[in-house]
Amino acid sequence: MRISRFATLAVTLVCAQALAEAPATMRVDFYHSGNHESEMFSLDRVVIEPLPWTGNMHQPIDKTRRGKYLFEIVDPDDGSIAWSRSFSSIYGEWETTGEARKINRTYHESLRFPVQDEEFEVVLKKRAPGNSFKETWRIAIDPNDYMVHRESAAYADQVVAIHESGDPATKVDLLILGDGYTAEEHDKFIARAQELTNILFETSPFKERKNDFNVWALAPAANESGVSRPSTNTYRDTPIGATYDAFRAVRYVLTFDNRNLRRVASSTPYDFIEILTNTETYGGGGIYGLFSTAAADSEWAPYLFVHEFGHHFAGLADEYYTSASVYEPPETIVEPYEPNVTALLDPAKLKWKHLVAPNTPLPTPWPKAEFEEHSIAVQERRAEMRAANVSEDEMNALFNYTKEYSERLFSKAEHRDAIGAFEGANYEAKGYFRSEQNCIMFTRVDYFCQVCAAAIEDVIDEYTQGPP
Numbered sequence: 001m002r003i004s005r006f007a008t009l010a011v012t013l014v015c016a017q018a019l020a021e022a023p024a025t026m027r028v029d030f031y032h033s034g035n036h037e038s039e040m041f042s043l044d045r046v047v048i049e050p051l052p053w054t055g056n057m058h059q060p061i062d063k064t065r066r067g068k069y070l071f072e073i074v075d076p077d078d079g080s081i082a083w084s085r086s087f088s089s090i091y092g093e094w095e096t097t098g099e100a101r102k103i104n105r106t107y108h109e110s111l112r113f114p115v116q117d118e119e120f121e122v123v124l125k126k127r128a129p130g131n132s133f134k135e136t137w138r139i140a141i142d143p144n145d146y147m148v149h150r151e152s153a154a155y156a157d158q159v160v161a162i163h164e165s166g167d168p169a170t171k172v173d174l175l176i177l178g179d180g181y182t183a184e185e186h187d188k189f190i191a192r193a194q195e196l197t198n199i200l201f202e203t204s205p206f207k208e209r210k211n212d213f214n215v216w217a218l219a220p221a222a223n224e225s226g227v228s229r230p231s232t233n234t235y236r237d238t239p240i241g242a243t244y245d246a247f248r249a250v251r252y253v254l255t256f257d258n259r260n261l262r263r264v265a266s267s268t269p270y271d272f273i274e275i276l277t278n279t280e281t282y283g284g285g286g287i288y289g290l291f292s293t294a295a296a297d298s299e300w301a302p303y304l305f306v307h308e309f310g311h312h313f314a315g316l317a318d319e320y321y322t323s324a325s326v327y328e329p330p331e332t333i334v335e336p337y338e339p340n341v342t343a344l345l346d347p348a349k350l351k352w353k354h355l356v357a358p359n360t361p362l363p364t365p366w367p368k369a370e371f372e373e374h375s376i377a378v379q380e381r382r383a384e385m386r387a388a389n390v391s392e393d394e395m396n397a398l399f400n401y402t403k404e405y406s407e408r409l410f411s412k413a414e415h416r417d418a419i420g421a422f423e424g425a426n427y428e429a430k431g432y433f434r435s436e437q438n439c440i441m442f443t444r445v446d447y448f449c450q451v452c453a454a455a456i457e458d459v460i461d462e463y464t465q466g467p468p
Contacts, residue, residue, distance in 0.1 A: 022057075022169060023114040025049040026143065027262060028122055032091040033106040039095070041124065041137040044108065044259075046145070047266075050153040053114040054168035054269040058467045060084070064458055066315030066337060067288045068092040070133045071111050074121045076140065082120070083113045087289030088315070090254060096327045097247055108258040116143050131337050155218055155267035160190055162197050163215040168269040171214045172463045175270035178219025178296075179240035179255070180227040180278035186219060192276060192296045193217040196305045203306050203446065205453045205460075212464045216268045219276075227253075227277045232389060239264065242277050242293060247326040250386055251283040253293040261291070271463060272313055274305065280392050282399070286311025299396045303444045310441055310448065314456045317341045317426050319434040319442035322375035324383070325427040333431040339455040340441060341425045344433045352435050352451045355419045364420030366413050366437050371406065372429065378402050403444050410437050419450060 029044040060083050062070070067086040074081055091107040094100055111122065119142045125133035142148075165171050176197070178189040193215075201210045220239035228236045228243035231250050241257030244250060255261055255275065265273060276296040277283070286292035286308035294304035310316040317338035335343045342351055347362040356362070378398065385395060410416055421433040425442075434442060439449035448456065 022052040022054075025051060025053045025266075026113055026115040027266075028111045028141065029259065029262070030109055030111075031106050032089065032109050033104060034091070034095065034100075035104050036095055036100040039091070039136070041139075043139060046141055046143070046148045047262075048115065048148060048150050049112075049266040050151055050156075051266065051269060054173055055114070055271060056463050056465070057114065057169065059462050059465065062086050063462060064315070065133075066339065068127050068337075070125045071113075072123045072125070073113055073116060074123050076119065076121050082116060085111075085113070085289065086315075088287050089290060090256065090287065093287065093327070094247065098326075098328060099247070107256065110258060110262050116141075119143070127337060129334070131335065151263070151266050153267040155220060155264055158218055158220065159268045160193075160217040161214075162190075162194055162217050163201075163210075163213060165211045165214055168214055170464060172212055172460060173269040173271045174213060174215045175265055175268055175273045176215065176217045177240055177261075177264065177273055177275045177291075178217070178278065179238045179242040179275055180222050180225060180236060181219045182223070182225050183221040185225060185278060186221070189219040189276065189278070189296075190217055192301075196276070196294070196296070196301060199302045200306055200309065203440075204448065205457050209457065209460050212460050214269065216270065218264065218268055220264055222278075226279055229279075229281065240275055242275055244279075244281065244283050246285060249324070249326045252326075253277060253283045253285045253295065254287075255291070255293075272309075274309055274312070276305075282392070282395060284308040288312060288315035298392070300399060300444060303440065303446065306446070307440050307444075310452060310456070314452070314459050315339065316441050316452055316455060319425045319439055321424045321427050321429050321432075322372060322379055323427075324379065327427060329428060336426060336432065338426070339458075340435060340439075340449070340452045342421065342433050342435075343431060344421050347421070350421060352419065355435070355450060357418065360415065360418050360420045362421045363433060364415050364418060364422050364437075366415060366422050367409050368422075368424060370409055372424075374405055374409075375402070399444065406438070406443050407445075413437060 027047040031042045033040050062084045065086045067088040070086040072081045073083040122139050124137040126136045128134040176193045181189045197215050200206050222238045224236050226236055227238050230245045241255040244253050246252040246254040273291040275293040279295045280297040282298050284294040284304040292308035292312035294308055333343050419435050422437055423433050425434040426432040435451040436449035
């Protein structure tokens with residue numbers, strides 16, 4: 001394993017990109033506040049990060065347009081757009097929970113983009129009916145204001161190169177952050193980061209696009225081993241702030257400390273972040289364009305790492321629907337913006353119709369009733385076991401039993417190999433459909449369906465290809 005003295009790497013990046021006149025990296029930090037019915041935004045600060053911009057300057061305008069929000073960097077004089085990216089956020093998820101009907105909350109968020117030479121406007125837009133984007137916030141930024149903060153690469157000498165394919169400006173840069181690792185556990189983190197990176201690149205379509213990625217690893221030393229799990233009275237003050245029980249969902253792992261997350265991450269090139277927690281308890285999370293998380297010591301870490309990265313990297317929706325969810329069901333079924341689920345409101349306009357064989361029925365039959373009966377019983381048992389705080393070995397046995405049952409059931413289905421519209425997805429048993437009977441976004445298998453794989457490749461292309 002080669003440890004990169006990152007000051008040297010940073011200099012290398014600067015030199016390599018100087019000929020291309022790579023701009024600096026600018027970040028706008030802001031507060032996102034509100035409730036179920038209203039929201040507001042307020043500026044925290046504008047930051048120049050220590051490393052040059054490593055994104056793809058040949059693709060300044062987002063073509064995928066996934067996620068709940070979209071930001072644009074706009075010239076105030078002529079309205080031209082210099083940069084745009086879509087994304088989702090913790091706030092965007094929280095506002096769909098029951099708590100958002102009762103109280104106001106505030107979350108810290110960031111937008112990153114190439115620095116601009118002259119004054120510009122940040123325009124933030126949100127999904128509106130019909131999946132169009134509607135402006136919700138606009139603010140003027142002067143990049144030459146002396147109040148713009150200059151950040152240093154404080155963690156430069158702790159960065160490890162896991163996989164290098166070339167210039168970050170032409171590659172997808174994945175940063176694996178470790179949280180809850182003491183200084184003595186650093187080698188353990190690096191070994192796990194390498195193992196899970198290998199698993200990612202054994203999974204199509206990442207396998208075929210391995211040379212389009214760089215992977216970096218960084219784990220600031222924690223004072224104590226592990227991360228917080230409030231439902232078991234476990235609390236840790238970790239460098240990244242990762243915690244179980246996000247939105248009171250026991251398996252959901254997020255960090256709400258965005259300011260410190262960005263401070264740590266800016267010491268290395270990154271487009272995407274996956275946080276590994278030094279924990280064994282099953283858990284993870286993924287938000288498009290923000291980060292994903294996985295419990296590194298869980299028996300299911302390979303699945304968690306890849307599944308959650310699918311959310312974060314490609315904006316894939318969860319295709320499962322029998323597990324407990326903290327999100328309130330939609331008042332009206334509309335076509336979801338995620339690429340791998342549909343409301344099938346018009347079968348003739350199915351997102352992936354070009355992949356569907358002419359003789360495949362829409363909706364597509366599958367052993368739904370048998371699956372639901374089994375899965376609901378398992379979920380009830382799972383909740384009982386978590387409440388009793390049973391060992392993780394017992395939980396893993398339940399997960400393995402469920403996986404084996406599902407695979408046996410699906411292997412006998414008439415349309416087991418078909419691409420169609422299988423009802424049950426997006427946390428709902430009715431009204432939403434997935435493209436194939438099984439996928440890593442549905443159960444704990446180790447492969448993506450064709451629709452998910454294509455959605456992933458679209459994002460890889462956006463970060464690596466030249467001018468359109």
